[in-house]
Amino acid sequence: MKNKIYYKYCIVGVLVGYFVFHPLVMLLSHFMATHNDPGSVSAIESIVSVVLKSFSLSMMPWSLSFALFNGVIGLYYGTIKQANLAKEQLILDLQTALSEVKKLSGMLPICSSCKKIRDDEGYWQQIEEYIRDHSEADFTHGICNECVKELYPEFYQEFEEKMNNENLSN
Numbered sequence: 001m002k003n004k005i006y007y008k009y010c011i012v013g014v015l016v017g018y019f020v021f022h023p024l025v026m027l028l029s030h031f032m033a034t035h036n037d038p039g040s041v042s043a044i045e046s047i048v049s050v051v052l053k054s055f056s057l058s059m060m061p062w063s064l065s066f067a068l069f070n071g072v073i074g075l076y077y078g079t080i081k082q083a084n085l086a087k088e089q090l091i092l093d094l095q096t097a098l099s100e101v102k103k104l105s106g107m108l109p110i111c112s113s114c115k116k117i118r119d120d121e122g123y124w125q126q127i128e129e130y131i132r133d134h135s136e137a138d139f140t141h142g143i144c145n146e147c148v149k150e151l152y153p154e155f156y157q158e159f160e161e162k163m164n165n166e167n168l169s170n
Contacts, residue, residue: 006082013072
């Protein structure tokens with residue numbers, strides 16, 4: 001797909017070189033040569049004859065060189081334009097990603113017993129609340145095997161069997 005875009009610029013360059021720049025250079029050189037010599041032929045007839053001459057068989061090597069040169073310029077322009085578009089898209093993607101990132105950093109004062117975190121105002125918050133307020137993370141609560149065994153020993157056997165059954169079904 002990208003190559004098609006590059007070739008479009010190349011083809012436009014070829015066409016502009018052949019149909020625009022070569023006749024313009026021919027006209028410029030004609031007017032420079034006849035600047036001091038007012039001719040009997042009217043200016044419009046002179047312009048038309050020079051433009052038509054630029055498409056003649058004798059001028060074909062010059063026409064093709066203009067076409068080739070401008071085709072290369074078109075290809076180069078297309079490459080640069082596509083690279084700039086890709087760079088702009090990457091910048092937009094990075095800006096979007098950066099705007100969505102909330103990062104916790106630095107030292108967090110945390111209670112070694114209850115694990116509450118002291119905020120900037122000096123208040124102690126549950127770790128879940130602090131992280132929720134300072135990041136994009138959300139919490140869901142569960143209970144680990146060790147805590148079930150310690151806190152609810154009467155339900156531990158049933159809990160362990162349920163967890164094993166769920167793991168086997170997945």
